[in-house]
Amino acid sequence: MALMTRKFGQKKSAAAAPSSRIAQAVSTQHATPRPLRGTAYREASVVFESGYSLRCIVLDYSKTGVRLRFPTNEVLPPRLIVKAAAVGVSGPARVIWQHNSEVGLELI
DSSP states (O other): OHHHHHHHOOOOOGGGOHHHHHHHHHHTSOSSOOOOOEEEEEEEEEEOTTSOEEEEEEEEEOSSEEEEEOSSOOOOOSEEEEEEGGGTEEEEEEEEEEETTEEEEEEO
């Protein structure tokens, strides 16, 4: 039995319980809440610096950013101009994240 203890180690202590790790992760969240987001399914477009324009759909938006979906997987430049008059969002934006056909933009 001593061989089994050495091979597999000791039991985890109570301090390493998952609930304590979860409590620690929850306590380190940001102090400022995220801005409220409005959900929409409205047409929009993005314009590259070269003048090339792509049509897309606004999934949700806030005063600081917007989430868009394109009909195909697109590779976007780091900065572009978003035009979503239907939800009152337009102006320069920066790509924060991109996954397949969806993209998250920060309005700048």
